[in-house]
Amino acid sequence: MSTGPRRLDIEEVGDITIAKFVDKKILDETNIQIIGNQLFGLVDEDGRKKIVLDFSSVEYLSSAALGKLIQMDKKVKAAKGKLKLCAIRPEILEVFQITRLDKMFDIRPSQDSALESF
């Protein structure tokens, strides 16, 4: 299942899946829905358990996007997998800190450090 244009660049490193956001702005509701479906598909359809989300392209994200990430984290945990977030620019990291989500997610500074942390 793929709804709409691909919003994630997927790369496999061993048994780890790196999903890199394509969009600079994760704001629009429809877009967030598509991204959510593609993220959830990694777990539900492809059965991936070790997932890194790379935010290096992302310049803006809304609270609706945060909601989707929370759902993704729950889904991965329910499947006994691990989700890591990485390469988040300082302004976006502040959004995670304000909402205390930096305590909930495993956030790593770079893709390399995220890969090493599994």
Added chain:
Amino acid sequence: MSRAKERRISIPSDTAEGAVVQEEIISALEENGFSDRDVFGARLALEEAIVNAIKHGNGLDPDKQVHIHWKVDESQMRVEVTDEGPGFQVEDVPDPTDDENLERPCGRGIMLMKAFMTKVEYSPSGNSVVLEKVRSEVAAQ
């Protein structure tokens, strides 16, 4: 040089229309020398306020409109967003940073607006919000 701008506009309950207004306000901020950080915060706050009005206020009802009155000059931004919904009381929204709410996917928009704006004020009827952002000091060029 100040490029003060003010506009009143009513849009349908459609987030794409909201995005157009957002871009106009962002352009005005940039023209008036607001910093990248101010613009970042304004974009987030505007997105949250307009989407809240369209989704939660008007319930995506195509017969209802969102009224936006914005003003930007070299010292501050003021944006009033009013929907045609029943309104809500901001105190009734649960704190998303409480441990029991941390995993809930909703409720972070108002918190982000308050974090990035100088002032966020809801009308007593709860269907209108005013966002104010005083321009941060920019180092002399």
